[in-house]
Amino acid sequence: MQSHDTVFALSSGRPPAAIAVVRVSGPQTADALAALIGRVPKARHATLATVREPASREAIDQAVVLWFPGPGSETGEDTAEFQLHGGRAVIAAVLKALASVPGCRMAEPGEFTRRAFHKGKLDLTRVEGLADLIAADTDAQRRQALSHLKGLLGDRAEGWRRRLIEAQALVEAGLDFSDEGDVPAGLLAPALAQVTVLRDEIRRALEDGGRGERLRDGFVVAIAGPPNAGKSSLLNRIVRREAAIVSPIPGTTRDVVEVHLDLRGQPVTLLDTAGLRDTDDPVEQEGVRRARERAGGADLVLWVQDAQDRTEVPPEDIRHRAWTVSTKIDLAGARGPAESRIAGRQFFTSAVTGDGIPELLAALQAEAEAQVGVGEPALVVRARHRVALEETAAALDRALAQRTGSDELVAEDLRLAARSLGRLVGRVDVEDILDVIFRDFCIGK
Numbered sequence: 001m002q003s004h005d006t007v008f009a010l011s012s013g014r015p016p017a018a019i020a021v022v023r024v025s026g027p028q029t030a031d032a033l034a035a036l037i038g039r040v041p042k043a044r045h046a047t048l049a050t051v052r053e054p055a056s057r058e059a060i061d062q063a064v065v066l067w068f069p070g071p072g073s074e075t076g077e078d079t080a081e082f083q084l085h086g087g088r089a090v091i092a093a094v095l096k097a098l099a100s101v102p103g104c105r106m107a108e109p110g111e112f113t114r115r116a117f118h119k120g121k122l123d124l125t126r127v128e129g130l131a132d133l134i135a136a137d138t139d140a141q142r143r144q145a146l147s148h149l150k151g152l153l154g155d156r157a158e159g160w161r162r163r164l165i166e167a168q169a170l171v172e173a174g175l176d177f178s179d180e181g182d183v184p185a186g187l188l189a190p191a192l193a194q195v196t197v198l199r200d201e202i203r204r205a206l207e208d209g210g211r212g213e214r215l216r217d218g219f220v221v222a223i224a225g226p227p228n229a230g231k232s233s234l235l236n237r238i239v240r241r242e243a244a245i246v247s248p249i250p251g252t253t254r255d256v257v258e259v260h261l262d263l264r265g266q267p268v269t270l271l272d273t274a275g276l277r278d279t280d281d282p283v284e285q286e287g288v289r290r291a292r293e294r295a296g297g298a299d300l301v302l303w304v305q306d307a308q309d310r311t312e313v314p315p316e317d318i319r320h321r322a323w324t325v326s327t328k329i330d331l332a333g334a335r336g337p338a339e340s341r342i343a344g345r346q347f348f349t350s351a352v353t354g355d356g357i358p359e360l361l362a363a364l365q366a367e368a369e370a371q372v373g374v375g376e377p378a379l380v381v382r383a384r385h386r387v388a389l390e391e392t393a394a395a396l397d398r399a400l401a402q403r404t405g406s407d408e409l410v411a412e413d414l415r416l417a418a419r420s421l422g423r424l425v426g427r428v429d430v431e432d433i434l435d436v437i438f439r440d441f442c443i444g445k
């Protein structure tokens with residue numbers, strides 16, 4: 001994976017398709033263009049060209065070709081894009097032709113983005129935003145991913161890091177150069193004041209209830225309840241297909257059946273689970289174990305029961321996150337007053353007529369919105385972000401707790417905090433501290 005290689009890959013989706021995009025990046029890109037189309041086209045202009053097999057000069061395709069000289073390209077290197085007719089044979093022939101150009105090879109997964117990162121075009125959080133944008137299933141996920149690709153977290157973290165390095169420089173200057181005379185006295189107090197503000201900002205960013213991660217992963221709703229209550233029928237009715245097996249035999253569902261919904265932009269993962277009961281059947285026992293586990297980890301549980309038999313209550317650990325859904329209300333005499341045995345909301349549905357399903361879905365969407373949030377995009381969207389920011393805040397707490405102790409320990413904790421932020425954005429340059437000292441205090445003579 002040497003960066004002096006030139007790499008190429010099919011960047012568009014699965015062929016055959018109307019158009020296929022093949023990208024090339026690296027120092028031999030101009031050579032590759034010369035070999036395949038006989039020239040290097042005008043930079044950043046769409047050029048129609050005949051793509052030829054370099055040795056035989058046989059025409060492979062008519063293509064639109066783009067040339068983006070580095071460093072002003074996406075990867076920061078010389079790059080080119082071939083917009084081909086998206087047939088398998090066309091793509092195979094073009095990839096083979098590119099492989100015959102000296103210094104060119106197929107790209108590894110993610111290698112274009114990796115090159116962009118190494119060239120400083122994207123920090124790590126932007127790289128993650130790009131990955132999330134490609135994986136986004138719903139509008140809310142797309143908006144969050146795009147804001148991260150545009151640097152929502154990366155720029156904020158970089159700003160925090162810069163301010164931290166300034167504070168650190170003040171403390172280090174006091175330590176290392178205090179006998180040189182040109183460092184102002186009383187550096188520690190302003191540095192620690194700065195650190196307090198920073199620590200509070202980072203803590204506030206962390207106090208988001210995990211909504212960014214929840215939006216990325218989807219709001220998880222488990223359907224649980226006694227056997228034969230109509231759980232699988234409810235799931236099937238919601239997704240309008242036979243996703244789960246339904247039968248009059250109690251204990252039908254064993255595996256957890258997972259479906260993904262887009263409720264007006266909110267990603268919701270719905271889980272159908274085995275009916276909860278004591279059983280001697282080892283396979284069903286495993287199903288019940290999985291049902292309890294997934295319901296235990298869900299953001300919300302739909303406790304499903306037959307409207308005619310509402311005696312079972314959810315297990316203790318999920319009761320506070322459960323809504324009750326009473327099913328089969330199409331059957332005579334089923335619907336009665338809600339004599340609620342658990343606190344959450346009550347719904348009455350029929351998988352046969354569809355009654356009550358729109359109300360349930362509207363409530364799920366509202367709940368997902370409330371728990372995931374629709375306003376400002378979240379700063380923290382991955383466990384990695386949370387860990388790095390927690391580490392930073394913890395190191396700042398320690399630094400502040402040291403204020404009456406040793407300046408060296410304060411400096412060390414500030415260093416650790418800056419390193420955590422550096423890790424967050426994917427760069428940890430030690431030179432920065434000295435740079436700031438020299439700039440602000442003119443010590444380096």
Ligand SMILES: Nc1nc2c(ncn2[C@@H]2O[C@H](COP(=O)(O)OP(=O)(O)OP(=O)(O)O)[C@@H](O)[C@H]2O)c(=O)[nH]1
Pocket residue numbers: 226227228229230231232233234245246247248249250251252253254273274275276327328329330331349350351352353
């Ligand atoms: N009339 C009527 N019958 C229903 C309704 N929902 C489910 N049933 C019937 O109830 C029986 C059990 O339905 P399932 O959806 O398999 O129930 P389950 O809760 O998934 O059962 P297990 O997987 O065994 O725990 C089937 O015969 C369904 O046809 C409903 O809304 N109305």
Ligand SMILES: [Mg+2]
Pocket residue numbers: 231232233244245246252253273274275
């Ligand atoms: Mg079932």
